[in-house]
Amino acid sequence: MKSRFLRGMSHGIPICLGYLSVSFGFGILAVKAGLSVFQASLISVTNLTSAGQKAGLDVMAAGGALIEMVLLQLTVNIRYSLMALSLSQKLDKSFTTPHRFLASYGITDEIFAVCSAQKEPITPAYMYGMIFIAGLGWVVGTALGAAAGELLPASVSTAMEIVLYGMFIAIVIPPAKKQHGVLFAAVIAVALSIMFKFAVPALSEGFAMIIAAVVSALMAALIFPIKEEEEAAA
Template sequence: MERSEFNNGLRAGLSIAIGYFPVALTFGLLAKTTGLSLFEATAMSIFVFAGASQYISLSLITAGVDPLLIVMNTFIVNIRHFLMTASLNEKMQPAPKPIKAAYAFGVTDETFSVIATSKQDKVSSAHAFGVIAIAYGSWVVFTALGHVIGANLPLFLQAAMSIALYALFIALLVPSMKGNRKVVLLASVAALLHCFFYYTELLSTGWAILASTLLSSIIIELVYSKYGRAPIPVVEKEES
């Protein structure tokens, strides 16, 4: 019973593993161009397992941002998982706390979406472990592979690669912007605030990103709650 539940989880998670392939590969490539060793890059995927914040940390490392600020930015970007595990808690079968604490590590935007939309009324811990195991395996293995490939790229390509991170951010943002004015506003206000902090040299990069993100999220939410519009659902299409 437990074993077949785990296998069902593996099958359900296969689409995530395939989806992670290019994203993890790109992360490995970029980590290489940022100057991380194979060991350092793979370790980040092993211990953090949160794509967006891993990518962000690369751009902050390149900008020479204080490591403590990188950690704070990681926190701000990843507190959204709080929402996901809070809602997942309703969907999961009761289990001892150490078991729940263990699969909590593997809750990403994608594993959350797959587990939360599962047809079963209540999802077993074994099923969740299956989904997470295959997604996590793909994330770690393809990070390492991407780093190895990155070491063998010609120079003119490595120069063009410097845009990759931003192209990825744009690719993540644009689908959510379509037909959703709130998302457009959130991104634009944060972008304008960051430009303001950048050109006035009021704050350094790490603080500026932190402040623009929080200010935009709070201002737009206050405006929307004042005019009584429904909040947008939790982001679905974003890597790990």
């Protein structure tokens, strides 16, 4: 068990290093929104998802309602449920229901990708090792970014904020080059967000993001459906 845990940690080190830099930007954004270093770090501990954290931070900064936060997190993070279903086909027999609940906390895009690439069944110890080191990188990066946001000049902090947005762009561009549906959904979501911002200013940011995400995804699914042979190849 110990060797599998350490193997998971070793596979999670690259994820940890990437999370350190990206979460640094989130920490700065959190402090700028009025949160303390502890509060920013607590968000990263309890909600291990960059998109969900950024969206939630926008809702908090705007004084949004609790139901708005719940619906937004459900919309933004529902993809992790699909990832969990996919990974369930690769789990070792020792992965009992309690282990599944615990491991679900740490399923992120990067951890899902690494686990999916494994040829042998995934054990709880292996996944816990990866989640531990990756999560540690995300929380430490957030704390460092938040602390730096309190000390660095405003001009430097503002420049560092681009790290988080750079990660989102890096996630979207590769699949957008290969699949027209992804590019279409991204463009529609951006267009709707801009429209809501200027044409419907009374609509809160949280609900604007929910509507933009759902509408763009539905339109992409209808106009660019994935054929069965493409699903099998994936």
